[in-house]
Amino acid sequence: MATHLVSRSVVIDAPAQTIFDILAAPHRHSEFDGSGSVKGLVEGPERLTRGARFGMDMVLGLPYRISNRVVEFEEGRRIAWRHAGPHRWRWELAPFGDGATRVTETFDYTRAPRGVYQLLGIPARNARGIERTLPRLKRLAETG
Template structure:
C-alpha cells in the first residue's frame, strides 16, 4: 500500500535554527527551489508563522500565481504549508549530536480524494526529483553562508 508521501533527507552542517530561518522566510524560497517553478514576486510576511499566508509567481509550462498557508509550525523544527489543494509541503528539522541537522522535505498528497490522478499525472515522481534538487541547494545555501 502506498503512503502517498514522497520524502527525501539531507544532513546540513548547521544548527536547525539557521536552516529554519531560511525556510521561514518566503522571500528566500526561490534561492533553494530545485523544481524551477518558484519565481519572484513573493508576497507575505518576512517570517512565516502558523496561519501566515504567502504568495508567489510560479511557472509550470504557463505562469500562474499561488497563495500558500502555513498549517503546521514548530519553531526551528517543523513548518508545513499548503495552498487550495489538500496536499502539503512539509519540512522537518532534526538536530543531530554532532551539531549538524537532518532536514526532511515531504510532499504529502495522502489527504487528496484524487490521489490516483496525482499518480497518473506523475506528480509523485516529479516531486521526488524536485526534492532531490532542492535539498542540495538548501544545503549549499546554508553552509556557504557560514
C-alpha cells in the same frame, strides 16, 4: 489505506535554527527551490508563522501565481504549507550531532484523490524537485 508521501532527507552541517530561518523566509524560497517552479514572493510576511499567508510567482509550463498558508509550525523543527490543493509541503529538522541537522522535505498528498496524482506523474516529478532542492538548501545553510 496507503500513505502517499514523497520524502527525501539530507544532513546539513548547520544548526536547525539557521536552516529553519531560511525556510521561514518566503522571499528566499526561490533560492533553494530545485523544481524551477518557484520564481519569487508576490506578497507575504518577512517571516512565516502558523497561519501566515504568502503568495508566490510560479511557472509550470505557463506562469501563474499561487497563495499558500502555513498549516504546521514548530519553531526550529517543522513547517508546512498548502494552497487550494489538498497536498502539503513539509520540512522537518532534527539534530544530527556535532551541530549538524537532518532535514527532511516531504510532499504529502495523503489528502488528495487516489490515483489522480499518480496518473499525472506528480509524485515522481516532485521527487526529482526535492532531490535538487535539498543540495541547494544545504549550500545556502552551510555557506551563509
